[in-house]
Amino acid sequence: MKGYLVLDLAINELSGFMEYVQKIPEFIKKHGGRYIVQGVEPELMEGSWLPQRLVVLEFPTKIAAKEFLNDPEAQQLFSLRKATTTSNLILAEGCE
Structure with missing residues (x-):
C-alpha cells in the first residue's frame, strides 16, 4: 500500500528554505515519490487545524517513504527545513 507524508509548515526564513525547495524534489523522485499537494495554503473547512x-x-x-526520510544524502536538507520552518510531519498508509 502507498505511503503518504503530510507536512504542515510555517516558513520562518524564506531565503534559506528556498534551497530546500529547489533540492528536495530530486530525493523525492529517487525514492519513487511525487507531490500530491505542494506547499499550498489550505482552507479550513471544519475544526481548528489550519497549517500555513x-x-x-x-x-x-x-x-519507501521511510527510506526517503532516512536517506543519508538528504539529511542536510531535512536539517535545513527544520532550521527555517516550524513544521509537523506525519506518515500514513493508504488504502487499496
Missing part, C-alpha cells in the same frame, strides 16, 4: 502551508507526498509504499 501544506505538503502531501505519495510514495509507492510506507517503507
Whole structure:
C-alpha cells in the first residue's frame, strides 16, 4: 500500500528554505515519490487545524517513504527545513 507524508509548515526564513525547495524534489523522485499537494495554503473547512502551508507526498509504499526520510544524502536538507520552518510531519498508509 502507498505511503503518504503530510507536512504542515510555517516558513520562518524564506531565503534559506528556498534551497530546500529547489533540492528536495530530486530525493523525492529517487525514492519513487511525487507531490500530491505542494506547499499550498489550505482552507479550513471544519475544526481548528489550519497549517500555513501544506505538503502531501505519495510514495509507492510506507517503507519507501521511510527510506526517503532516512536517506543519508538528504539529511542536510531535512536539517535545513527544520532550521527555517516550524513544521509537523506525519506518515500514513493508504488504502487499496
